Amino acid sequence: MKALVALSRIFVGVLFIISGFIKLNDPLGFSYKLQEYFSPDVLNLPFLEPYALGISVLVVVFEVVLGAFLLIGYKPKFTVWSLLLMILFFTFLTFYSAYFDKVKDCGCFGDALKLTPWESFTKDVVLLLFILVLFFGLKHIQPVFGKLQTTVLALMSFILSLWFGFHVLEHLPSIDFRAYAIGENIHEGMIIPEDAPKPVLEYSWKFNVNGSDKIIVTDGSYPTVEGDFVSVETEVLQEGYTPPVVDFSIETNEADLTEEFLNKDNVIVVVSYSLEKIERNGALKLKKLQDLARKRGYEVIGLTASGDEAKQRINEAYKIDFEWYLCDEKALKTVVRSNPGVLELDKGTVMQKVHWNDIADLDLPMTFSNPELKTKLDHVFSLDQKFRDTWENFDNNFKEQSKIDSLNLIEVEAVIKDHGYPGKSLVGDKTSAAAFYVIQHSDKIGEYLSLLEQAARNKELDNIKFAMAKDRYLMSNGKEQVYGTQGTVLNQNSSPENIIWPIKNPSKVDALRRISGFETTLAEHGKGLFGDDFEYKVYTLQEVKELEKDNPWIMELLKDVN
Structure with missing residues (x-):
């Protein structure tokens, strides 16, 4: 019996310390699990949900401390009785969860080890047997050290556990077991292998x-x-295979932009699962973060499960203006244990992740080499778009925009002469498109088309931008476009019809668009240009010429078409 008690003492003590430490490493995550248990669908104790975090900390600290008490032999009677009552409660909880299929993962080992409800129940039954051995062999549990040393060790275990729990709440878990840990790629975490088990x-x-x-x-x-x-x-x-990343998205009310952002470099993501519950001291730091990140060439976005009204209110209250996108609340709670929390993503890989308390620790080096040139081109781009978004006073605005375009072209040509194409490494990802737009809105696309192509090949310019320039150049010369980016209006019998300009190889254009980085088919692109009622129809150059005999602009383009 003495040997059996010694074996049980080590097994139970070590297991309680490991299980408790894993949960103490992430008490916020364990509190989410407790909220799930307290919900009306499980134990129907919703009045306890607001206290889930406090209960979480107390339970896991007590779990670690009891494991330590058992190993050093501190107050054996109190320790064993506490262990017995705790394991009886856990055994009931896991049985209830398993039998009624209420909670899919008990959270016994946090995110480090996922157990099914029945596996959790079996684990608790085994632990109960070992604790019963301790209960009936209580007299064999003796302190390992003297009374003073044992008391000091017991007190230290309590203080250290409590400190560690507070520390990770004020920062982030010291060990991140989730699929959003630093170094993990979110896009890869979504993939289901072809040979994965099916349900x-x-x-x-x-x-x-x-x-x-x-x-x-x-x-x-x-x-x-x-x-x-x-x-x-x-x-x-x-159950079939479940990928590590589920329910993660970057969406607007109209579109899913997840793939787009997971393919970008230098993206700062501010995560707030609920803007209504955002920590004020954390929100106050977002303006400075936003301005610094943008100055150094990072794109800043937000992810939240809150609605448009909350987004607008938060942006106005804290003087921030980055776009908030939608994501599932549970997924955001998994991404980062902080509200707000901040991530840096490079092509979907988590490069940095911090609690709002540690925003100042983010390392944000310049993503480009010429800040002065970036500032100049940002101003050029703002002028390029000055009158393009409004139809008011069209004639006057068109004249003013034409003047601006001419001056912008002079600026950009001077930059190209001195630096070559001002791409991503020179002025950053976002500003790398500024020179493209100025060229695109000029009559010199053909002159700079090879430069744009070379910039795209060198990844200094998005390939999609080059595709747009090539298509516009071809259309402006009355030739078939390649990627289908350009549309126009036909006037059939004085009735306007929106069309995609004729394409060289319409049967293969969608495959070419995918290879080139487009995320929409040609038909989807047409709806984006002309509205949801648009139906894509293939036209040849000859057909366009026949339909547009009375349109001088179209006929000038198509004058050489037989």
């Missing part, structure tokens, strides 16, 4: 056969039966 499902089909119900069980195929179908129920016999 095994059982379908129970109910039919009415000659006035009575008949149940037929299949693996999904529709049964052949003489009767009327009533209903079908599905049961998951075996």
